[in-house]
Amino acid sequence: MRGTSFPLLLRGGSVADGTGAPLVARDVAVVGGRVRLLAPGEVGSEDADEVVDVSGLVVAPGFIDAHTHSDTSCIDGAEGRLDEAQVFASVLQGVTTEIAGNCGHSAFPGKYPGLAALSDAHSAVGRANHLASLVGHGTLRSAIVGQQARAASATEVARMADALDEALAAGAVGFSTGLIYTPGSYADTAEITALARVAAQHGKPYVTHLRDEMSGVQDALEEAVAIARDSGAALHVSHHKTAGKYAWGLTEVTLARLAELRESRMDVTCDVYPYTAGSTALSAMLPPWAHDGGKERLLERLRDPGQRELIRKAIAEGVPGWENTVGNGGWDRIVVAGAPRHPAYQGRAVADLAREAGGPGDAGMDAVDLVAELLLGEDGEVTIISHSMREDDVRRVLAAPFAMIGSDGVPTAGLPHPRWAGTFARVLGCYAREAGLFDVPEAVRKMTGATAARFGLADRGVLRDGAHADVVVFDPARVADRATFASPLAGPEGVRLVAVGGTVVVRDGELTGARPGQVVGVGRR
Structure with missing residues (x-):
């Protein structure tokens, strides 16, 4: 392969390719921002600008956080509202793409008129990793209906549908609701169904924070199922849980229902974070x-x-x-x-x-x-x-084959939930290595390939020839979360290298200062 020059060559590692396939010994090269998988020793050190020995380590696709509230965190950091630890906690644990705009709240259309304007704002300050975004129902309703506790008129629903159609066409990756939050909670099922129908027309999912995750979780799940069926949209249940003392143990029922729906060929998935506490x-x-x-x-x-x-x-x-x-x-x-x-x-x-x-x-x-x-x-x-959940429920959802990993991270000041800094390392350390809920390839699939498929992120979430060179290297024997409720922004152990588009952004737990991240879906990206 003489004559080919690779900017980066990761040599001697075991590849978890994001599909759940067993680990395999391969060298991973980067050229033109894309991945090349090589047989061990296929090229010499002289063929690469930088060679990193990753013997004994796992090389995986960069993690994709299925659920964040980090829509403007980099912008807020540049403007002094967040510090560096809050802005970059995600990428330090290997997250190369964040899915924002969840729970019915997105940065557009509102503060930013559209996804392109949000992209421009991020480009102006620089991102270490990528961002993709859903369109929030609460944001649409606030802009068109306002904050009043009333039904939307037919004209207002049509205007929301037009705005949603425009945003999805511009590159947003789905439509989200947060039906416990106002003004979204003021909407009835028919309003949500009409808007989810727009998402279905674009082949993009309906992503929902259910109207009730506590004692009424079963009825709330059935509402979501009805919306998906009547609209034709794929259904994705956000941070699935059965919280509160009256719902503990009900994951046995809700997960069985989701499995039954999948058996009937309904396109339904969920995400989950690995903690017994939520935050809002x-x-x-x-x-x-x-x-x-x-x-x-x-x-x-x-x-x-x-x-x-x-x-x-x-x-x-x-x-x-x-x-x-x-x-x-x-x-x-x-x-x-x-x-x-x-x-x-x-x-x-x-x-x-x-x-x-x-x-x-x-x-x-x-x-x-x-x-x-x-x-x-x-x-x-x-x-x-x-602190509303029980550990057996959390483990049950984590282990479900149709569950992927989302932090539900909210970068804020004070003592935020440690999930923003610890989720992905915690899944690998606590739940894969120590608890044995799944092996490393399956853990990686839940954090990469499954999420990319759910949100239509082409050539991401997998390590194969020609895929985007978003890569994480970790030590499977040492990877662990260190973030706690007392020290919520403590970085993980065992994450050795993170590359975004082939550019190294984290090396041995430290930021390199590189900012190659983009807003995914805008233009050709």
Whole structure:
């Protein structure tokens, strides 16, 4: 093969190609931003600009995070709203493509008029890895219907469908809903079905945070199934879980249902993160009617003692069709993650903070009052961690052959969920090597080829001749997550090298400073 010059040659490793096939000894070369698989020793060191000895290591396609909320993290970092650890935690564990725009919220059309404008903004600041995005239903509804708790008119649904059609044609990889979040929760099944039909016309999936992942999870799953069937769209269930004490163990039922649907040839998949805690906004703990009219109307209600009492009653008694996280678990399971003006609250459970409020001998404060005051003091922007799941349910979903890996990572200040920095290393270390839920090739497939296929990412998620040279090299004996709830941004062990488009962006756990990442789907990319 004399005369061929490879910018990068990874020599002596075992290839996990992203299909689930057994490991095989191959050298991996990069030329023109694409992969070449070579027999061991097929070329000499003189044929490559850089040769890396990866003996004893696994060479895999770069990991694809099926579910993030990192739509603008690089932009936010460049503008000083996030620090480097928050922006780059994902790529340090080997993620070369992030799928954003989940749970009904995308950066366009809204702050950015379209995917091309978002791409331009990312190009201006530089990305270490790639970004692909769904179109969020909540974003569409907010722009066209507003934040009001009402049904959309036929004209408004048509306008949302037109905007969705334009975004999907421009390169968005699917349509997402977050049906526990306002304004998306104000939509009925018919509205979502009409929009999912647009996704089906583009051959792109309907991706949903179910209307209820707790006691009503079975009915919520059936709603999603009906939407997919009636629209013709493939169905992807986001961060599948059965959370809260009334739903523990129900993954046996929901996974059996998903398997049954697949047996009937329905195109349905899910993603999962490897933790028993979730994370979201503190305001999402309040009933949907409290959000009617948007954030300013919510804050007005929180200032009103009478409205607080109604919120307290809604949490205690429930509201038809509302997930009610606190009612399914309790304030002792809700931990403040991000509250910049109240740093002493971060890492503390709401129930504990309420008990300790007031002076010596004081009986404390009602939890709803503490939450109201905290939200008012933070202009409504507080993130929380919800310890709501059981380990056997998490393992069950992880092991399902149709489940792929998504971090649900939210790059924020404070003490964010460790999943943003630890998910992929945790799957490989804790669940593949230590727990033996699956072998390394299957773990890699769940993090690469399966995800690329779900979201139509051509020539990504696999190591084969001509594929994009997005590559991760890790030590299967040492790879492990180090991120914890106390130190949520600690980088992983055992990730030796990450290349994006053939350019090395991480070497031995350190960023190289290279920024070859792009927004996938825009133009020819």
